[in-house]
Amino acid sequence: MKKRAQICIAAGLLLVIACFCLVSFFCLNTEPPENKTAEEKIVITDALGRVVTLERPAQRIACTHYSVSEAVQLAGAWDKVVARDGYLSNEKFYPGVDKLPIICPARNPLDINYEEVVKIHPDVLILPNFSWLGDPDEITGKLEPDVPVVFVDTLNPETFCNTIDILGKIAGTEKEAGEYIDFYRSIYCPVTNITSNIPGENRPNVFFKAFSDEIDDIKTYGSEFPGGNEFFNAAGVRNIAEDLPINCADVDKEWLIGQDIDAIAAICWDKKYPDTFGYNVSDPSFARTRAEEIRTQIGGLDVFLNSKAVENNEIYLLNNEMTSTPRYIITIAYMAKWFHPDLFEDLDPKALHQEYLDRFIPGDYNLTNCGLMIYPE
Structure with a gap:
């Protein structure tokens, strides 16, 4: 009898322990099984x-x-x-x-x-x-x-x-995204740490000529262009149209003639110049010759003839994708080098551009052997 009683007591204890564990599981596991994917x-x-x-x-x-x-x-x-x-x-x-x-x-x-x-x-x-x-x-x-x-x-x-x-x-893909963020910051932060301290009077007045079907169409970017002023400020320049209440639109030519233009940055659409701009152009020598012709055409427009930009040959060409895609971070580096060479002696925008392509773009591109994205480099 004594032995049977001991067995009953032991069984009861095991039952209590089992019930306790079951209750604990449901009480302490506050996230129900169906919400595990939360x-x-x-x-x-x-x-x-x-x-x-x-x-x-x-x-x-x-x-x-x-x-x-x-x-x-x-x-x-x-x-x-x-x-x-x-x-x-x-x-x-x-x-x-x-x-x-x-x-x-x-x-x-x-x-x-x-x-x-x-x-x-x-x-x-x-x-x-x-x-x-x-x-x-x-x-x-x-x-x-x-x-x-x-x-x-x-x-x-x-x-x-x-x-x-x-x-x-x-x-x-947080890991891959983080790798690009590190690359981006390695350009953006050192550049803006310097350009943010450049006073307004030391920033060149740049006219950004938006791409158009005809070279004598004069469009530009104003205060409503998304990220525009942030882009110009990062590069250490002043967009002369920064206060115009426009996104991207035609500008009054009389107004433009009256502006103090230190430099011109012209956006060139690769579909208009398929033999000049783009990574898939196969004759870089011809592309550079054509780019010089485009610069001459822009400098010969009436609205620019008397500007300091033309007088000092400060005319730059940008493929449209260098301002309308994330590659604008490379353009920021180029512009900082163009307009503030003394402050960015060690900056190599072309090397950064090549690294961007090598690390983050699937195509095997070599900037030395392809068409133009930025000119002059």
């Missing part, structure tokens, strides 16, 4: 201040505008892109781009083909924060919650690291 959820605040939540890192990304596409690539996530902008065409720069469906025309990244997006059903649609080209509320209203929409700033050098960080979180 740690994987991605919560970000986009450029419009909208809080967007993804259930998990995106494996299927749709995006528009080439600045967003390049930013996605810099964040290490181009292989996740399943739909793209109609502007992209460089298979070498964007492997597989020709096979990706187009969801917007080349000239308007917010003119979304909603039917195509719904058919593709990406995990997220990433768009540039270009509200003057479309209504963000209309876009989100037609797609969310089925397709989350994220707007990002791609043209503001002061906030670009945050953009890359957001893209890395969206795609689950």
Whole structure:
């Protein structure tokens, strides 16, 4: 009897212990099994201040505008892109781009083909924060919650690291995004540490000639151009149109003639000059000869003839992608070197440009053997 009692007591103790452990599991494990994926959820605040939540890192990304596409690539996530902008065409720069469906025309990244997006059903649609080209509320209203929409700033050098960080979180490529952020800061911080201390009177007055179909069309960037003044300030220059209430528009030629222009930076569209600008140009010698002709044409325009820029041959050419994509960080380095050579004796913009291509762009490009992106180098 005594032995049987001992067995009953032991069994009872085991039962109590088992019940205690079971209760402890449910009480102490405050996260229910069905919420285990909560740690994987991605919560970000986009450029419009909208809080967007993804259930998990995106494996299927749709995006528009080439600045967003390049930013996605810099964040290490181009292989996740399943739909793209109609502007992209460089298979070498964007492997597989020709096979990706187009969801917007080349000239308007917010003119979304909603039917195509719904058919593709990406995990997220990433768009540039270009509200003057479309209504963000209309876009989100037609797609969310089925397709989350994220707007990002791609043209503001002061906030670009945050953009890359957001893209890395969206795609689950934080390591790759962090590597680019380190590279970006290695250029931006040393340059702006110096240029931020350059007084206004020591900053050259630069006219930025926006690209146009005809060389005598005079367009420029004003105060409403996204990231524009931040870009100019970082390079240590003054945009003479910084106070004009325009994005990118024609300027009054009489007004321009009356301006004090120390230098001209002309944006050249590679599709207008296919034999001169772009990484895929095969004859760099001819490209440089053609670039000199373009400089001469610009300097001969009536609005510039009497300027110090023409008198001192301070005319520079920029491929449009060097200002309208994340490569503007390289342009900032070039401009700092052009306009403040004494302050940046050790800065080598061409080497930084080559490193950008070697480390973050799939194509095998050698700046010595291709067309122009910046001139003169």
